[in-house]
Amino acid sequence: MELPANEEQDVLYWGGGHPPGIYTVKTGYAFLMNNFLQQDVFSDTNFFRILWKLNIPPKWSLFLWKLVMNGLVVKSNLVKRGIDIDVYCDSCGMAEEDQQHLFRMCSFGRYAWANCSLNISSEIDESTPFGHWIQNYILLFHSEDGKRSERVGTFIGVLWSILLTRNGRIFSNQGGCLTDLFRNYNTAMQQLSVWQRVGEGVGVNGKVSADSGAPPSFERVNIGCKREDINHPTNARLEVTIMADGSWLKRNRMAGTGWAYSEDQISYMEGGGTYGKAHSSLHAEVMACVAALKWAEVKGY
Ligand SMILES: [Zn+2]
Numbered sequence: 001m002e003l004p005a006n007e008e009q010d011v012l013y014w015g016g017g018h019p020p021g022i023y024t025v026k027t028g029y030a031f032l033m034n035n036f037l038q039q040d041v042f043s044d045t046n047f048f049r050i051l052w053k054l055n056i057p058p059k060w061s062l063f064l065w066k067l068v069m070n071g072l073v074v075k076s077n078l079v080k081r082g083i084d085i086d087v088y089c090d091s092c093g094m095a096e097e098d099q100q101h102l103f104r105m106c107s108f109g110r111y112a113w114a115n116c117s118l119n120i121s122s123e124i125d126e127s128t129p130f131g132h133w134i135q136n137y138i139l140l141f142h143s144e145d146g147k148r149s150e151r152v153g154t155f156i157g158v159l160w161s162i163l164l165t166r167n168g169r170i171f172s173n174q175g176g177c178l179t180d181l182f183r184n185y186n187t188a189m190q191q192l193s194v195w196q197r198v199g200e201g202v203g204v205n206g207k208v209s210a211d212s213g214a215p216p217s218f219e220r221v222n223i224g225c226k227r228e229d230i231n232h233p234t235n236a237r238l239e240v241t242i243m244a245d246g247s248w249l250k251r252n253r254m255a256g257t258g259w260a261y262s263e264d265q266i267s268y269m270e271g272g273g274t275y276g277k278a279h280s281s282l283h284a285e286v287m288a289c290v291a292a293l294k295w296a297e298v299k300g301y
Contacts, residue, residue: 014027046139047135050138050139050142050147051064053147054138054142055148055196055199056152056192056195057191057195060160060192063156063159063160063163064134064138067099068134068135070099072163074097074098074099074102075089076096076097076098076099077098089101089102089106090166090170091106091169092106092107092108094106098130099130100126100129102162102163103122103130103163104122104130105122105123108165109122109162110122112158112181116154116158117154118151118155134159138152141155153189153196154189157185157188157189157192158185160184160188161181161182164184168184240261240263240296240301241261241262242259242261242271242293242296242301243259243260243262243268244257244258244259244271244285244288244289244291245258245259245285245288246281246285246286247281247284248280248281248283253277253278254275254277255275255276255278255284256273256275257275257291257292258271258272258288259271259273261296261301271295272292272295273291274287
């Protein structure tokens with residue numbers, strides 16, 4: 001231990017405060033709270049371990065991570081970075097737009113939570129930091145429903161649609177009204193459903209359900225009629241059925257497309273075909289559909 005050069009009296013020094021060295025109840029409380037939050041590290045670790053394994057699109061995982069880390073570009077965070085903007089919420093104008101307000105406390109956000117299937121009163125327990133609030137719900141749903149929890153999907157879908165509605169209001173001159181919220185929510189849940197189905201292999205090459213009667217990668221698209229099954233004809237008034245298919249050679253990226261059509265659902269006649277370059281087999285399939293639709297339009301179907 002180094003000895004002081006001059007003879008001095010020892011003094012009490014408090015290292016957790018500002019100005020340095022002086023103890024106050026406030027800084028003591030902050031010190032204790034900090035210790036308390038550090039004890040919560042296990043919970044955080046647990047959450048992040050689960051986060052990356054959730055059955056949701058990667059962009060949703062990243063979104064959730066940003067929310068928990070308070071890293072979203074909301075107005076209060078922009079002001080903290082020195083950007084001179086009006087920090088008030090564009091929806092209600094009653095408070096600063098930080099994550100807690102935008103997603104929980106704003107009347108718009110509260111409405112979204114109260115009217116989703118989860119029926120959450122987001123304004124209760126305002127003292128809970130936003131990041132913890134999110135973690136609590138995700139951990140709860142995950143522990144009760146497992147990793148395929150529908151409630152986790154709904155929860156993130158509401159968060160996502162609140163953000164999209166707010167972005168539309170600010171950047172795209174949209175009204176940011178409840179209609180926009182519901183539209184964004186429905187789109188988000190549809191995208192989630194498609195993503196999860198692809199993850200399960202439904203509709204992907206070789207895993208089309210065995211009873212569909214269609215070969216792998218052959219998709220039936222029906223336009224203008226709700227029910228139609230070639231094996232179980234209905235009395236729907238179908239004018240024409242077109243079957244289109246594409247093929248693709250990875251080596252030289254050449255693609256070929258062709259389609260056939262039927263006016264009586266029994267006999268099929270040659271429709272047409274094209275060829276060209278494609279980036280993938282899926283691209284070739286889409287080319288076939290587009291070419292067939294263009295052909296149908298010219299034919300007047
Ligand atoms: Zn607001």
